[in-house]
Amino acid sequence: MGIAKQAATLRAARNSATIRTFHPAGTVKCDGVRLFRSQSARDVGCMLDVNPSVVSWRCMPMPFGAGGIAHVPDFQVFDEDGSTLYLDAPDRAMSVDTTLLATEAERLNARYRLLDRGEIYDGFRLRNAKDLLRYAATVTPLGDRLRLLAALDEHGSLPLAECLKAFQETRPVPGIASLILHGYVEVNLDDAPLGPETAVRRISR
Structure with missing residues (x-):
């Protein structure tokens, strides 16, 4: 995927998120601009902030290619063990097979996951x-x-x-x-x- 296509994809994704505000406003581990695609994505950010193994996280990082499609994950997460994880919130409508995204993430020395709803909304x-x-x-x-x-x-x-x-x-x-x-x-x-x-x-x- 070319740099110009990456930039255009990222710009479009972030522009669609800037017009929305989701509760709560505050974060403690977000590195960079706070941009959330949906309330579900914002809820994932809340969970990342109270996960002790998470050092920091970024909203809508640079896209990576899978199956010829540029995908902008909801989050890039940096763990205390030095690993990197790309996450999508449970409400994400996928245009790319998650297996392809996981394979592409591995190429970047990272992991990819589409979260289940229960991981976010079950319990207190x-x-x-x-x-x-x-x-x-x-x-x-x-x-x-x-x-x-x-x-x-x-x-x-x-x-x-x-x-x-x-x-x-x-x-x-x-x-x-x-x-x-x-x-x-x-x-x-x-x-x-x-x-x-x-x-x-x-x-x-």
């Missing part, structure tokens, strides 16, 4: 991720961070309601959400909606 993880990402722009002050981490060092884990008492310099809910999103503390996002009794633990570095 997406709901909890969206709740947290409302506060993606929050930066927790050093004092609040130190107070919470010291308390967790002392107790091992604490209910979320108790953790909120550590915040004196910023609002408690945005503060704890920021620390979760940026990998200072962890909570179980899968079993239930986040609540006062949710256990919070410090992440060992």
